[in-house]
Amino acid sequence: MLSRKIRFHESGQLLFNIDFFSIYVNINSQPSIFFLRKGVRGFIGLIRTFLAIELPDSILKRLKEVQQELKTCQADVRWVDPNSIHLTLKFLGNIEEKQIESIVKTVEKSVQRTPFFSLKVQGMGGFPDVRNPRVLWIGLEESGFLLSTLQNRLEKELEKIGFKPEDRPFHPHLTLGRVKSNRGKACLVEKLGKYKEEFFGEFEVEGVILFKSDLRPSGPIYTPLKEIRLRGSREKGSGV
Template identity: 45%
Template sequence: MQTIRVFISIEIPQEIKEKISLIQEQLKTIETPISWVRLDSIHLTLKFLGNITELQIPEIKNCMTTAANGIPPFDVKVKRGGVFPNLNYPRVIWLGLEDRTDSLFKLQKGIDSCLKKIDFEPEERGFTPHLTLGRVKSLKGKNHLIRTIHIYKDIEVGEIYVDKIKLMRSQLNPSGAIYTILEEVGLTAVESGQ
């Protein structure tokens, strides 16, 4: 049976993407070779599922609905520049997210917990909400990169209003991944019976 590659995510508003574009342009002055994420590909991943069959989509949507049930729409702040795994070995350049209500963490934990019941592995690492800006291809010019990242450690980019989550298909090709919405689930302030 044919499989598709999918993940659950939150969409990023255009005005935030435009600010990210300015940051990427400033970071492009670094001599470190970096593969930059295209603006139309920037999103907040809640759960990467990998390859699934289309027959699994209804169960996954049910988990999304269960996790969203009882969580009202909320705001998260896009702030803090950083790298993974650490400044000594920077591989991924990102912007962090601040969730004052813990709703983002509850949502992600609810998704992970429900998906575990239908045989999807839970995340091994703790959930660190972030938007990936680029991937470091080589550590040439690492010191310049680290100094520049320090400039962005206290940056505030704006807020994201989270009112829905999406199941996305990812089709890889040489010019970058193409994302297609498969399912969309709204957050609901009041718990409803399933």
């Protein structure tokens, strides 16, 4: 059974002790959560991280406009900050800072044969079903298999350094929001039908970014730690 202790830290934070882990919750003007792991020489700070592809401002602006229209349904949805929308390739979870170097080297190895490639942002739908959506998403389409091959290579290489591969198939998408109840759902379903085949733009992928995620009550804050560039310009007839 897990042992739990709760007390105030001298810095004005709540400290939750759960066996080998401690969680600091900042209750000051900028609340946030920090994960610590108990090591031989004390607590070790953990960083919540993931690998993703950033979107250009032109695409983010278009998604923000669509999100604003969906909000007119006044549905019970927890919306993703449009400026933070990204394409997640791999969620790494809580890591120690010393792991960053090995992760970056592994990603560099994974992308070294991948040229720049384009992605189309097109279509809108819902998981698990468009008639009963729990997650509202925007679709992505690739020409060829550069994205799926890249993601698969990342999974395989990161597994070698201790990161468990995903047990679900990779379905590239951009999350707009998560539906919390049935309020306004009929309106949302109608809007999803309207944008089912909508083309939102196209952009070129030039790199993969390692992000840090700070969890806060107002929503997560994503900070880029390192960008790993792809090989470079396209080559006619090239593969990966």
